[in-house]
Amino acid sequence: MTGFPNREVLLRWAPLIVLLILMLFFTALEPRFFSVRNFARIAISAAPALMVAVGVTFIILMGSIDLSMEGAVSVCAVSFAFVFLWLGGSLGGWGWLALPLTLVAGAVLGLVNGLVHVRLRIPSFMASLALGFVGTGLAMLMTGGDRIRIEDPAFRALLTTRWLDFPVMIYVAGLFLLLGWFIQSRTTLGRNLYAVGGGEDLAHGSGLNVARVRIMGFMLAGVFYAVGALMAVARIGIAETATGNGFMFTSITAVVVGGTALWGGTGGVWNTLVGVLIVSVIGNGMVVIGLPGYLQDGILGLLVIIAVVLSTDRRSVSIVK
Amino acid sequence: MSFIKDYIARETLNRRNFLFASAAGLGGVAAGGLFGPGMARAALTDPTIAWGYRNRTNPYWNEIVSGGESFVQSLGLPRDALTHLINEGSSEKSLSDVKALLAKTGGNLALAIDANDAPNCRPVVEAVAEAGAYVATIWNKTDDLHPWDFGDNYVSHMSWSDVKPAEDTARILLDAMGGKGGVVHLGGIASNSPAIQRRQGLENALKDYPDVELLAAEPADWDTQKANQVMSAFLTRFGDEITGVHCANDTIAYGVLEALRAEGIEDMPIVSYDGNPQAVQLVAEKKILATVFTNPYWGGGISAALAYYAATGAFKPSEEPNEHREFYGPTILVTPEDALEFKATYLDSAPDYDWTDYWGPSNGPIRY
Structure with missing residues (x-):
């Protein structure tokens, strides 16, 4: 803490400052970027990714990693579609039961993930990556490669009905974000996640059942993946194996850009919110300012590196691996 | 002096015959050398x-492979007798899987394949020909690679020219826009040849509509969610200037439709491509104005059939004319007027194709 006295404060707010700079940058190049309608569009594209990213935040807080989200989202989306249609295909009837059942499905997937990681002692990186592929394959098996349309107006109201210019799904995402914040800061599980991430030996030595915390963490993440899957289906009205595509990059990037350390112990869901918004603003802004398509992937990668450089505290770690 | 004339005439003839004979002989030797191992096990x-x-x-690929499975079943084999080589968009994996399967089967293989990108087609074909197996390719192939340069082992190549059908859908779109306003195009993966051709089709049609601007x-x-996000961003960038959307395929159109629905826009003219069942339904409902069906089911089945029947010796590719070895697949324009009839004929139940009618529904030789 030498030199700049406010360094710590600055670091805490760095991700938000990066987000504001990006917004100013895109607005300067194309004023239409800065409009309520465009913010609603960014929010729609960010909402499913935010739920998935909040889920993986809990895992990264523990110092583990979860790469199963694409498979998990696909399985949850397809399971939801099957159960929803089987129960009549309307939220007005028994179809609403499909919503909690999907969350249960997500929790079960997370449980399997956690058990494989903890009981079989496979690094979370490998266990979750492998199970992600299993999930994609399972979704493929269930659909046979077909896409399932969900046309129920009540369910699609998540997208089509707006309060104060923003679709209902944005408020639902906000509620789940608050729930995530509550779990993180006001429950024993939340604090245990930080304890495991901050120093597993210490947590273990203090009598914490680390294995149990890990499995609970993966289950919790699974539930949030399921919420993300529901929002992804609400957004495009289609459940398919490809529903999970792209969530891995977006969510992991968002968590890191938001300032949650990959080595665990610091950060949280608010960082993740800012991170998801940074990634979504970059994605939207590049098209809005008319950047040629062939440059967009490259620029996205560069901006992500710059955002990580600006928004994470790397001085406190001696080894980066 | 006539005997001199006769002598010269006779000698000329002999000389010509000798040349013919030696050319045939040398050619035969050369051909024998080239195709020796292959010829020894022609069938x-x-x-x-x-x-x-x-x-x-x-x-799209699901339809292709379903056709392949249908062909396998027509031989009295179970559906899973078809071996799947899934490359996940990697040319390297595509090639290494082919080599592994050639090694495993000792070259006793009939392969239908899209080599993922054009340059990868040559090493795939060469590996197959060297092992004495048989291959039929679709879509990706460089212009200098031809089946007839590989004797019988490179059976055929099928492709689809998308420029003209994409131009036809573009005209339907531009007419629906009243010949004025702004159009946006959402394309496939930039380097894919169908993506390039479909955009070219739009640009060709635009030449006749000077009052329509290609906004972006x-x-x-080819991804629904990506299309959804790109379309939302287009709405920010151009707002009401957009009066029509040209999509490179159906999965893109689904994402566009939902981006518009989120904004309460229900009557935007949209055209797409591929003729997936759900897109055809949307055409019938006039949510999409046109799509193009390329019959991937038939394409997948007939490619497997060509490779198989060439391998078993049911026909000899080298005796077929060039237009039977490089040809275009079928394209059918689907519009709201004929969508339901089309759906009943082609989609509700897959037609019972005769997989020995190798070239029936095809669409003429490939032109470069």
Whole structure:
């Protein structure tokens, strides 16, 4: 803490400052970027990714990693579609039961993930990556490669009905974000996640059942993946194996850009919110300012590196691996 | 002096015959040398039948492979007798899987494949020919690679020219826009040849509509969710200037429709491509104004059939004319007027194709 006295404060707010700079940058190049309608569009594209990213935040807080989200989202989306249609295909009837059942499905997937990681002692990186592929394959098996349309107006109201210019799904995402914040800061599980991430030996030595915390963490993440899957289906009205595509990059990037350390112990869901918004603003802004398509992937990668450089505290770690 | 004339005439004839004979002889020797190992086992018995493609998640490839499975079943084999080589968009994996399968089967293989990108087609074909197996390719191939340069082992190549059909859908779109306003194009993966051709079709049609401006063209990577986000961003960038949307395929159109629905826009003219069942339904409902059906089911089945029947010796590719070895697949324009009839004929139940009618529905020789 030498030199700049406010360094710590600055670091805490760095991700938000990066987000504001990006917004100013895109607005300067194309004023239409800065409009309520465009913010609603960014929010729609960010909402499913935010739920998935909040889920993986809990895992990264523990110092583990979860790469199963694409498979998990696909399985949850397809399971939801099957159960929803089987129960009549309307939220007005028994179809609403499909919503909690999907969350249960997500929790079960997370449980399997956690058990494989903890009981079989496979690094979370490998266990979750492998199970992600299993999930994609399972979704493929269930659909046979077909896409399932969900046309129920009540369910699609998540997208089509707006309060104060923003679709209902944005408020639902906000509620789940608050729930995530509550779990993180006001429950024993939340604090245990930080304890495991901050120093597993210490947590273990203090009598914490680390294995149990890990499995609970993966289950919790699974539930949030399921919420993300529901929002992804609400957004495009289609459940398919490809529903999970792209969530891995977006969510992991968002968590890191938001300032949650990959080595665990610091950060949280608010960082993740800012991170998801940074990634979504970059994605939207590049098209809005008319950047040629062939440059967009490259620029996205560069901006992500710059955002990580600006928004994470790397001085406190001696080894980066 | 006539005897001199006769002598010269006789000698000329002999000389010509000698040249013919030696040319044939040398050629025969050369051909024998080139195709020796292959010729020795011109007909295979019970070859493994395989399809190499991207993945089954994509409805287009799912249709292709379903056709392949239908062909396998027509031989009295179970559906899973078809070997799947899934490359997930990697040319390296595509090639190494082919080599592994050639090694495993000892060359007793009938392969249908899309090599993922054009340059990868040559090493795939060379590996197959060297092992004495048989291959039929679709879509990706460089212009200098031809089946007839490989004797019988490179059976055929089928492709689809998308420029003209994409131009036809573009005209339907531009007419629906009243010949004025702004159009946006959401394309496939930028380097894919169908993506390039479909955009070219739009640009060709635009030449006849000077009052329509091409506002922007962005790749949406054949992906519904990416298309959804790109379309939202287009709405920010151009707002009401957009009066029509040209989509490179149906999965993109689904994402566009939902981006518009989120904004309460229900009557935007949209055209797409591929003729997936759900897109055809949307055409019938006039949510999409046109799509193009390329009959991937038939394409997938007939490619496997060509490779198989060439391998078993049912026909000899080298005796077929060039237009039977490089040809275009079928294209059918689907519009709201004929969508339901089309759906009943082609989609509700897959037609019972005769997989020995190799070239029936095809669409003429490939032109470069």
